[in-house]
Amino acid sequence: MNLKYAYTRLNVENYEACKLFYKNVLGLTALYENDAEEYAELDAGETKITILNRARLKEYIGPTEAVAYDSHNAKIALTFTVRNLDEAIAHLKSHGVVMINDPWQRPEDGLMQGGFITTCFRDPDGNLIEFEQILS
Structure with a gap:
């Protein structure tokens, strides 16, 4: 298997606030934004950070997988x-x-x-x- 790291995706509750934070506060450049789908790809140097509204996560992992979030997640x-x-x-x-x-x-x-x-x-x-x- 020949793997190449693609990106880190953050599944967020507030897509717009996070997108603006990473762009305007941290200064990352948007490579792609689709606000209708609430998905953005940001240039983070050696890799990308992507942001997705976590309400859409079930589309990726299916409806039976349990998903939990904690505001102090580390x-x-x-x-x-x-x-x-x-x-x-x-x-x-x-x-x-x-x-x-x-x-x-x-x-x-x-x-x-x-x-x-x-x-x-x-x-x-x-x-x-x-x-x-x-x-x-």
Whole structure:
């Protein structure tokens, strides 16, 4: 089997608010938008993030599969690197984003030389997002 990672899809309750958040606050570029179907694909650098109104999810997985959501879900986190974490946090706060935690430094552990500084916040639908500034 030869797999190639295609994208991460967020199944959201509020399609419009999330689409605008990822475009206007995080600055991702829309590659495709179909507001009638409540689906959008956004350029996230090495991959894409897609947004789908989760009310439409049954069309993809069938009517018998149970689906549950929790507003504090942390089973997945979207992690982005930023050049300057302080500037990124100021930008987020200027858009009303509430940070979950204060920035903290993760020491060098062999995986990332110099370590990194990180902090987390949530999108309008409660999905966990992490920003990292790589230290070198």
